Amino acid sequence: MPRRGAARVRSYLPAYHLEAPRDLSDALERMAREPGVWQPFAGGTDLMVLLEAGKLAHRDFLSIWNIPELSGIEIAGEYAFLGALTTYTEIRGHSALAREFLLLCRAAAETGGMATQNRGTIGGNIANASPAADTPPALVVYDAELELVSAKGSRWVPYRGFHSGYKEMDLGSDELIRRVRLPRVKAGWKQYYRKVGTRRAQAISKVCFAGAALVESGRIKDVRIALGSVAPTVLRAHETEKILRGEELAQPALELAQNVLGREIAPIDDMRSTARYRLRVAQNLLAEFLEVVAAG
Numbered sequence: 001m002p003r004r005g006a007a008r009v010r011s012y013l014p015a016y017h018l019e020a021p022r023d024l025s026d027a028l029e030r031m032a033r034e035p036g037v038w039q040p041f042a043g044g045t046d047l048m049v050l051l052e053a054g055k056l057a058h059r060d061f062l063s064i065w066n067i068p069e070l071s072g073i074e075i076a077g078e079y080a081f082l083g084a085l086t087t088y089t090e091i092r093g094h095s096a097l098a099r100e101f102l103l104l105c106r107a108a109a110e111t112g113g114m115a116t117q118n119r120g121t122i123g124g125n126i127a128n129a130s131p132a133a134d135t136p137p138a139l140v141v142y143d144a145e146l147e148l149v150s151a152k153g154s155r156w157v158p159y160r161g162f163h164s165g166y167k168e169m170d171l172g173s174d175e176l177i178r179r180v181r182l183p184r185v186k187a188g189w190k191q192y193y194r195k196v197g198t199r200r201a202q203a204i205s206k207v208c209f210a211g212a213a214l215v216e217s218g219r220i221k222d223v224r225i226a227l228g229s230v231a232p233t234v235l236r237a238h239e240t241e242k243i244l245r246g247e248e249l250a251q252p253a254l255e256l257a258q259n260v261l262g263r264e265i266a267p268i269d270d271m272r273s274t275a276r277y278r279l280r281v282a283q284n285l286l287a288e289f290l291e292v293v294a295a296g
């Protein structure tokens, strides 16, 4: 029985076990030998919240924090590569990423506070598979791909479709996300990112919107839109994009697109917001996106 006023420990720490593999192959061999036994532990910003709340069901963890093959940002030729352990602080402080991948840098800057940004990783944000996570809409707009590695080798998968349902993903129990690959943004695309939450930082999104558009002579030549927190997984708004492609940046196209977006998303009521509020905010963000694009 804890003393009055003493902090209550909601998880029994000796029941947990964390090991640090020597390198990537050591980690992958352990995961192959005992599939499902070892869960990766990166920055721990999601896992420690579960531990604190007494809801961390898994017991055996492999700390991947010091594995160099999972780290680093590289921009080479047609692509930018981000190791799975890339933190939000590294993303937002990278000047070349800021020039081309504005959406990702904005998402990183608006994720949690400084402590979370120093420890939280892009790989953890993806594998945690929350529909309210802030980097996924940017990753969808950029057509990101993921490199998944296991003792058997490596495979690249498109990020779109990686999450097949709420907390479901195409990741084997013997696999790690090694890195994220982003095709470089072609010149002329205008980018817009907005997260709506209760507060500016330290708040989970009620709606998160990422968009990019290529405009020529006042018409939308091409457009990409993705939203978080409005469906069981991050959603690419294909139907809304179809309505906008080839249209002039004017009121009739916007109204039609807002109606289509309203049918395309499937927000829910939960502790953070209501479906009705999320629907209206998503439609307003679409309007703001098009205003920003029109203003150049």
Ligand SMILES: Cc1cc2nc3c(=O)[nH]c(=O)nc-3n(C[C@H](O)[C@H](O)[C@H](O)COP(=O)(O)OP(=O)(O)OC[C@H]3O[C@@H](n4cnc5c(N)ncnc54)[C@H](O)[C@@H]3O)c2cc1C
Residues within 6 Å of the ligand: 039, 040, 041, 042, 043, 044, 045, 046, 047, 048, 049, 064, 070, 084, 085, 110, 111, 112, 113, 116, 119, 120, 121, 122, 123, 124, 125, 126, 127, 128, 132, 133, 134, 135, 175, 176, 177, 178, 202, 203, 204, 205
């Ligand atoms: C105070 C606070 C504020 C936050 N604010 C936000 C926010 O605004 N927006 C937001 O999106 N998130 C937010 N988060 C959530 C969290 O910070 C992010 O999801 C973070 O990116 C998780 O990364 P991590 O390295 O800490 O993951 P971990 O906690 O280490 O792991 C998370 C999950 O991913 C798995 N995993 C990690 N790395 C890999 C890998 N390479 N391969 C396979 N599986 C892997 C782990 O096994 C675990 O299931 C917040 C968290 C806190 C504590």
